Amino acid sequence: MILINNKTKYDVIVIGAGPSGVSSAINCAKRGLKVLIVDSNHEAGGQIYRAPPKTYKSIPKNKLEENEIQKKMSIELKNYQIETAYNHTVWQVSPGFKVNAFNDFSTIQWETKSLIIATGTYEKIIPFEGWTIPGVIGLAACTVMLKSHHFIPSKKIILAGNGPLLILVAYYISKFGGKVDAIVDTCSKLDWIRSTLSLITNQKNFNDGIKWIFKIFLNRIPVHSNCKIEKAVEVDGGIKVKILNLKTGEYKNIFSETIAIGHGLTPSTDITRLLRAEHIYDEHKGGWIAKVDRFLRSSVNGVYLAGDGAGISGALAASDKGLLASTALLYDKKIISKKEFDTNTRKIKKKLDKYEVFAKAISKLNSIPKKLIENIHEDTIICRCEDITKKEILSAVDQGAKDINQIKSWTRLGMGPCQGRTCQYTASKIIAEYLNCEIENLGYLTGRSPIRPVPIDRVLGDFDYEKITKVEAAPL
Amino acid sequence: MTQTDIAIIGGGVNGSSTGLELAKNGLNVTIIDKNFICRGASGVNAGTLTMHMTRAQLIPYAKKGWELWMNTSEWLSKEIEVEKKNGLCLAFTEDEEKLLIERSKVRKKYGADIKVISRKEAQRVDSNINPNIRCAAFCEMDGYVSANQTGYAYSKALKENKVNILENYSVSEIEYNNNNKYVIVFENGEKLIASNLILATGVNLGKTLKFLQIDINIKCLPQQLIVSERMPKIMDTVITVANGKLSLKQFNNGTVLIGGGWPGIGNIEDNYTETKPENLIGNMMLACHAIPKLKNSRVARVWLGLEAETDDAMPIIGEIPNFKNAYVIGSIHSGYTSGPYMGKLLAEKILGKDVDLSLFDIKRFL
Amino acid sequence: MDLRVSSYFDRSKKVNINVNNMKIEAYEGECLAVVLFVNKIKKLRLSPKKKQSRGMFCLMGSCQECAVLIDDKKVISCNVFIKDGMKIKVGDFDKQQNKI
Numbered sequence: 001m002i003l004i005n006n007k008t009k010y011d012v013i014v015i016g017a018g019p020s021g022v023s024s025a026i027n028c029a030k031r032g033l034k035v036l037i038v039d040s041n042h043e044a045g046g047q048i049y050r051a052p053p054k055t056y057k058s059i060p061k062n063k064l065e066e067n068e069i070q071k072k073m074s075i076e077l078k079n080y081q082i083e084t085a086y087n088h089t090v091w092q093v094s095p096g097f098k099v100n101a102f103n104d105f106s107t108i109q110w111e112t113k114s115l116i117i118a119t120g121t122y123e124k125i126i127p128f129e130g131w132t133i134p135g136v137i138g139l140a141a142c143t144v145m146l147k148s149h150h151f152i153p154s155k156k157i158i159l160a161g162n163g164p165l166l167i168l169v170a171y172y173i174s175k176f177g178g179k180v181d182a183i184v185d186t187c188s189k190l191d192w193i194r195s196t197l198s199l200i201t202n203q204k205n206f207n208d209g210i211k212w213i214f215k216i217f218l219n220r221i222p223v224h225s226n227c228k229i230e231k232a233v234e235v236d237g238g239i240k241v242k243i244l245n246l247k248t249g250e251y252k253n254i255f256s257e258t259i260a261i262g263h264g265l266t267p268s269t270d271i272t273r274l275l276r277a278e279h280i281y282d283e284h285k286g287g288w289i290a291k292v293d294r295f296l297r298s299s300v301n302g303v304y305l306a307g308d309g310a311g312i313s314g315a316l317a318a319s320d321k322g323l324l325a326s327t328a329l330l331y332d333k334k335i336i337s338k339k340e341f342d343t344n345t346r347k348i349k350k351k352l353d354k355y356e357v358f359a360k361a362i363s364k365l366n367s368i369p370k371k372l373i374e375n376i377h378e379d380t381i382i383c384r385c386e387d388i389t390k391k392e393i394l395s396a397v398d399q400g401a402k403d404i405n406q407i408k409s410w411t412r413l414g415m416g417p418c419q420g421r422t423c424q425y426t427a428s429k430i431i432a433e434y435l436n437c438e439i440e441n442l443g444y445l446t447g448r449s450p451i452r453p454v455p456i457d458r459v460l461g462d463f464d465y466e467k468i469t470k471v472e473a474a475p476l
Numbered sequence: 477m478t479q480t481d482i483a484i485i486g487g488g489v490n491g492s493s494t495g496l497e498l499a500k501n502g503l504n505v506t507i508i509d510k511n512f513i514c515r516g517a518s519g520v521n522a523g524t525l526t527m528h529m530t531r532a533q534l535i536p537y538a539k540k541g542w543e544l545w546m547n548t549s550e551w552l553s554k555e556i557e558v559e560k561k562n563g564l565c566l567a568f569t570e571d572e573e574k575l576l577i578e579r580s581k582v583r584k585k586y587g588a589d590i591k592v593i594s595r596k597e598a599q600r601v602d603s604n605i606n607p608n609i610r611c612a613a614f615c616e617m618d619g620y621v622s623a624n625q626t627g628y629a630y631s632k633a634l635k636e637n638k639v640n641i642l643e644n645y646s647v648s649e650i651e652y653n654n655n656n657k658y659v660i661v662f663e664n665g666e667k668l669i670a671s672n673l674i675l676a677t678g679v680n681l682g683k684t685l686k687f688l689q690i691d692i693n694i695k696c697l698p699q700q701l702i703v704s705e706r707m708p709k710i711m712d713t714v715i716t717v718a719n720g721k722l723s724l725k726q727f728n729n730g731t732v733l734i735g736g737g738w739p740g741i742g743n744i745e746d747n748y749t750e751t752k753p754e755n756l757i758g759n760m761m762l763a764c765h766a767i768p769k770l771k772n773s774r775v776a777r778v779w780l781g782l783e784a785e786t787d788d789a790m791p792i793i794g795e796i797p798n799f800k801n802a803y804v805i806g807s808i809h810s811g812y813t814s815g816p817y818m819g820k821l822l823a824e825k826i827l828g829k830d831v832d833l834s835l836f837d838i839k840r841f842l
Numbered sequence: 843m844d845l846r847v848s849s850y851f852d853r854s855k856k857v858n859i860n861v862n863n864m865k866i867e868a869y870e871g872e873c874l875a876v877v878l879f880v881n882k883i884k885k886l887r888l889s890p891k892k893k894q895s896r897g898m899f900c901l902m903g904s905c906q907e908c909a910v911l912i913d914d915k916k917v918i919s920c921n922v923f924i925k926d927g928m929k930i931k932v933g934d935f936d937k938q939q940n941k942i
Contacts, residue, residue, distance in 0.1 A: 040903060040921075053923055055854035055871025064850045089903070092778075094750050109753060122904050134884035134897030149876045176847045276748070312883060334512060384899075384907060387891035400631060406512055409519060410628045416890075417705055417776055417906035418871035421874040422899075449751045453774035453906065456764065457915065459757050465568060465765055666891045705916065706890055729890065 006110050008084075010036045012329065013099050014088055018046020019315060020307025022073045023322035024329075028116075029080035031335050036110060037082055038101060040089040040452075044077055045070040046120055046307075047140070048315045050148035066147060085110075085232065091450035093271050097302065102458045108288060114329055117272060117298075118306040118322060119266035121286065124425050125161070126368060129377045130232030131261070132384055135239050139262025141163040143172075152178040154257035160184035160229050161262040163366040164209065168258060171212035174219050181256040182445040183216070183223045184243050186263075186372060187365055198361035200352060202316065224252070228372055246288060246371050263364025265311045266425055273447025275300050281440045284363045285311035287425050288444045296321060297344060304329050312363060317355035324348045373429045375392035382430065383423040385416020393427055394434055403443045404428055417453050420445045422452030480506040480640065482826070483660055483670030485647055485684060489812065490805045491676030492630040493819025494826075495721075496507045496551070499637040501827055506668060508660070513634075513641060514627035516678050516788030518815075520781040522701055522735030523623040524723045525558075525813045527588035527615050528565040528579075528716045531789065533835065534814055535586035537821075541814035542617055553629035556621065557728060562601055563618025565590075565716045566609045566766055572718035573610045579718070580613040590615045599729040602713040604767055618714045620725045620733075621812070642668075656800060672801040672826065679744055679784040681792075681806045688799055692792070692841045694807060695782040698742030698749055699735065700756060704765075706730035710769040722762045723811055732770060734763040740780040749780035755833040784842065785809055793822055793836035845880040857926035861934065868924045875901060875908045875919035878932070886910055886919065886932045893934075 014025045017039035025037045037044070042050035049070040058067060061144065077084055088108070089103040099110045123140040137145075139161055145151050146169065156179045159166050167471070170180045201204045216223065226247045233240050238257040244250070265286055269279060272290035278299035279293045289311050290298050296305050304325040307318040324345060333340040376382075378391040388411050396410045404427065407413055413427055414420030420427075424445055432439045482498055484491045489508035495505045507513065525545050530538040544551065568574040580590045590613050598605060598612035605612075632741050634641055649661040650673070660668040677684040682694035709731050714725040722736040738759040742749035756778060764770045784807045786792060791811065796802040805822050808814055825831040846889070853869035860866075861872045861883055868929040875898040878886065887909055900910040901920050908919045911931040919930075 052851055053871040053873060055869070055923075059850055059852060062850050067850070092751060092753060098753075100753050107757075122902070123900065132889065132894060132896060134886070134895050137879075137898060138900045138902075144901045145876055145879075149873050149882055150851055151876050152845050152847065153879060154845065169793075176849075178845075209888040218827050264933070282934065298844070348693070371940070379507070379890075381892075384889070384905065387889050387894075399628070402512070406515075406627075409515070409624050415777065417909075418904060419777070422905050449778045450775055452903070453776050455774050455915065455917070456704070456760060459775070460761055460764055460771065774916060 003070040006048055006108055006434065008034070008036075008110070010034050010110060010112040011333070012036070012114045012116060013038065013097070013110055015093075015099065015120055015274045016046065016118035016307070016309075017041070017044035017073075017077075017084070017086070017317065018048065018118055018120050018307060019073070020318040020322035020325075021046070021116065022077060023319040024118065024304075024306045025082050025325035026076055026080050027120075027326040028329065029082050031330055033333075033335070034334050035082045036085060036112070037077065038085045038088050038090060038099065040087065043070065044073045044084070047144065048072055048318075052148055052150060056378065061299050070354065079176055085294045089452050091452050091454050093274055095300075102220045102454055104460065107454070107459050114302045114304070114333065115306045116306050116322075116325055116329065119271060119309050121267050121308045121312065122421055124287070124366075124368075125261055126263050126420070126426055127376060127380050127382055128229045128231060129380045132381055133232055133234050133239060135234075135257065136259045136261065138234060138261045139169055140265075142169050142260040146172045148215040153260070154177060154309065156238075156256045157258040157260055158182045158184065158254060158256040159260050162186045164362060165262050165265050167209060167212040167216060171215045172222070173218050174215050175290055178434060180219070180221045182254050183221055184229055185223060185225050186226045186228055186246065186369055188225045189223075189359050191365060195365055196360040198357050202358040205316070205358065226448060229259070229261065230374070230375065231377070233295070244375070245368060252268070255327040263368060264363070265308065265312050267311060269309075269444070270297060270419070270421070270447060270451040272303070272305070273444065274449060274451060275303060276289040276447070277303060278446060282311065283367075283411070284360065286363075294349075297328055299330075313352070313355050313359040314362065317352055317359065320348050320351050320355070368429065370433070373426070373433050376430065382427055383411075383416065385418050385422070386412045388413045390430055393430060397431055397434060404431070404443070405443060405446055407431065408445060414445050419451065479669045480504050481670070482506070482672045482674060483508060483658065483668055484674040484676055485639065485660070486520040486676035486678055486680075486806075487630070487643070488516050488518035488676065488678050489514065489626060489630075489815035490808070490819055492634060492679070493816040494674055494676065494805060494822050495639050496630070496633055497820045497823035498826065499634070499639045501823070502589055504514065506642060506670070507634065508642045508645050508647065508668070510644065510646040512627060512643050512775055515572065517781045517783055518678075519624055519627050520701065520779055521724050521812050522725075522733055523621040523812055524714060524725065524735070525619045525621060526563050526716065526723070527583055527590060527617055527809045528613060529564050529723065530583070530587050530813055531809055532582040533790065534808070535588045537814040537817055538605060538714045539587060539617065541817035542619070544816040544820070545621055546619070548621075548629070552633050552832070556625045556629040558619065558621045559728070560619040563615045563716065563724070564598055564601060564605065564713045565613040565718060566598070567603065567611050567718040568606075568609055568765070570610065571603070576611065576718040577614055577708065582753040588615060589723060592606055597708070602711060604711045604717075604769060605715065606766055606768055619662070620714060620727075622727060623812070631824050633764060647684070647687070652799070660804070673799075674803045674805065674822070675796070676805045678806055679782040681784060681804070688796060688802065690796065690838075690842070692838070693787055695785040695787070696742065696744050697737070697785055698740045698780050699783050700738050700751060700778060700780055702734040702756065702759060702775055703777050704732040704734070707732060707773050711767050715766050717762065717766060722759070722766060723754040724763050724766055731775065731776065732761055736762070742780050742782050744782060749782070751780065788840075791818065791836045792838045792841070793818055794825065794833040794838060797839055797842065857924060859924060859926075859928040859930060861930045870924055870926060873920060874910070874922040874923045874924055874928075874930070877924060878910075883932060888934050928938060
């Protein structure tokens with residue numbers, strides 16, 4: 001039976017090797033704890049500092065800042081002798097805790113008494129008619145393609161949605177020789193100007209933003225503010241897009257090869273939902289998030305949340321959040337004194353409070369105007385995995401389905417391979433808008449194992465029929 | 477305080493089938509469920525409709541239940557996915573072959589049309605099975621229903637027949653008042669008066685019976701189920717194995733459902749369930765051994781259902797002694813097949829027809 | 843125009859992969875989902891009910907849309923890295939695997 005049971009008892013298992021996972025792992029290792037860090041990528045870095053493929057060789061005279069940060073993270077993990085399980089996809093976490101993951105060959109199980117969940121976020125994408133056409137990709141997907149894989153998706157591209165990724169992607173596409181045919185932003189230019197006062201509190205990110213916006217001006221990229229994509233159709237050579245101005249009601253047709261769209265980030269709650277932790281709904285933090293106390297302890301004893309998984313605060317705050325969560329863990333395990341706990345957490349929280357101003361401004365830019373949801377055509381596919389349209393969802397509501405789990409049961413929404421990660425946010429918004437109720441009333445999809453589809457061959461390997469665990473036969 | 481002729485506590489297949497039949501006969505029925513109806517075991521079941529895994533003594537009932545399921549468009553819904561399929565029960569070893577012959581013989585005695593066939597014959601029935609079987613038991617009266625659709629189907633049918641459905645209502649007390657009526661008190665303070673009471677709370681029946689001071693052991697068996705992603709067609713039958721620990725079927729949408737009673741972890745106190753990876757793997761190994769092409773797929777979801785079982789693994793259906801007009805229905809082991817028929821039987825008994833439920837008498841535990 | 847950005851990293855050796863019996867050039871270790879996308883092989887599979895074309899979407903291992911067949915097994919291409927001689931099938935999986 002292929003279920004490698006790694007007998008090592010880890011003091012802490014950190015799930016996710018992004019900035020918050022790495023900083024919490026190091027903080028724990030510094031105090032002598034036996035730490036394992038798990039990530040589905042082949043290297044530390046998370047999404048924001050995602051390492052390029054193993055085969056890529058860095059050109060010495062043209063180093064990328066993010067790559068240097070990523071390499072440093074990797075080296076530090078080694079220096080503190082933190083065990084790393086890269087290329088491992090976690091598919092189940094059970095209480096107590098047992099972490100199950102699979103890699104290219106088999107499944108493996110680890111045990112620990114403390115968990116730090118640093119699994120980051122997903123991108124929120126509000127659908128429009130035709131968003132399932134191949135060639136329509138996420139804005140975050142585009143970012144990863146540019147900054148980790150070092151490709152531009154096509155010669156020409158339209159960027160849509162809202163928030164800082166719009167200008168980041170516009171910058172890099174232009175820098176790398178591509179052409180941004182248009183930016184379709186649900187925000188107004190005034191929204192951006194108004195956020196300047198808050199964004200400037202984070203000097204580095206602000207300067208980057210100015211640099212990006214400048215390039216947009218320089219390249220004369222058309223910016224359609226207050227606009228959303230209403231419909232996309234496949235045409236010869238690319239995708240034709242009909243955009244709607246949410247303020248004036250005017251329509252415009254534009255055309256390009258690729259459409260990249262994104263409306264901000266939402267925390268990953270796969271594991272916390274699986275562990276039946278309490279969750280609260282906070283639109284500014286990205287949607288449903290695990291409920292945490294001031295020190296990032298979840299409602300489940302021994303489970304701590306680090307990074308954006310505890311609410312979107314951005315990359316810079318991630319590291320410090322990892323520190324905060326791990327400090328709470330160290331105190332709970334009686335490794336540090338109350339005095340040290342108080343002193344350290346006070347320092348960290350002061351820094352985090354500063355990041356909050358910046359984070360709030362970003363979340364405002366990522367806000368979803370009501371019209372964006374109302375305006376979704378009823379034939380638009382909402383659940384991509386199961387081809388469920390807005391019409392079908394609302395029909396189930398009309399038949400009496402009262403919460404998101406009942407919708408799932410009746411329509412199959414969220415029963416596909418992505419388990420609702422892509423569609424839950426929009427489906428909830430659509431239903432809440434239809435019923436004129438609070439999103440909280442609809443609940444969230446019950447966490448189910450496996451949180452990623454498990455290739456059956458990894459689980460089986462070569463087996464002997466006789467060796468299959470003998471279970472008591474059913475009664476006659 | 478509202479009144480009703482019949483109050484049914486528990487809106488799963490058992491309670492809902494009983495209620496539907498009573499309502500069709502003109503009675504005023506209220507179904508109460510602490511959740512949405514058919515969200516307990518009834519909604520997460522493997523939905524296998526088979527004689528192979530049904531307990532021998534329950535075969536006559538399962539046959540009638542199977543026929544009802546095949547005719548759901550007449551009494552339940554046109555929209556629920558029910559498929560008739562050939563059922564193959566496989567034996568891989570000599571011991572299993574003996575077990576298979578014995579189990580088939582007993583079931584045949586009780587009326588199931590099961591015959592033991594050779595490997596070649598079995599391959600003709602379904603060419604996808606592992607060619608290394610020794611023999612198989614074959615039955616035409618087999619198939620499946622898509623369990624997660626039952627809630628929707630029953631909801632509609634019950635409403636059409638004017639049944640009151642009280643969902644998300646938890647019972648805190650049951651009193652028997654001076655007017656020979658049952659007063660059901662809910663946790664939210666509301667009350668319901670019923671002339672007749674039916675307890676159909678599935679795996680919680682032990683708790684519910686205590687409201688009437690009846691103490692019976694109802695075992696909670698947390699059963700794991702696995703579903704694969706959509707696949708091209710890789711099987712055409714419902715597959716089980718000789719020791720009864722596998723059920724395997726492919727739905728019209730291409731997903732493959734693997735069940736068979738491999739336990740996970742679960743309890744009724746807090747309704748908590750958790751997957752046991754070792755049993756997950758064992759179950760999958762058995763499934764892939766039966767249908768090798770399954771190895772190419774990915775596991776999409778795993779979940780658990782809490783199955784009820786009495787100490788002798790036979791149902792309890794019928795009158796509750798010492799309580800007038802109070803009835804119970806539940807713990808029908810591997811009971812998805814016979815559920816609708818059992819509900820019909822109990823309804824007929826309540827309506828005064830001559831129905832023999834002595835095999836399921838709750839008195840045997842008191 | 844090569845959509846590769848070579849300012850910061852050198853790729854490894856050039857290799858060939860086979861997509862539906864079509865030869866595609868790529869560099870060893872590159873991400874399969876990205877290589878398919880930039881080679882304009884954007885339609886990877888069909889959606890379950892409506893049978894509409896689907897392809898790479900999130901590139902983060904979340905959406906599961908970029909699934910392809912390698913050795914008759916469904917894998918998400920954003921998690922697969924190019925190796926010389928890799929054989930990939932895209933398209934209507936049902937038709938391709940319908941030899942029972």
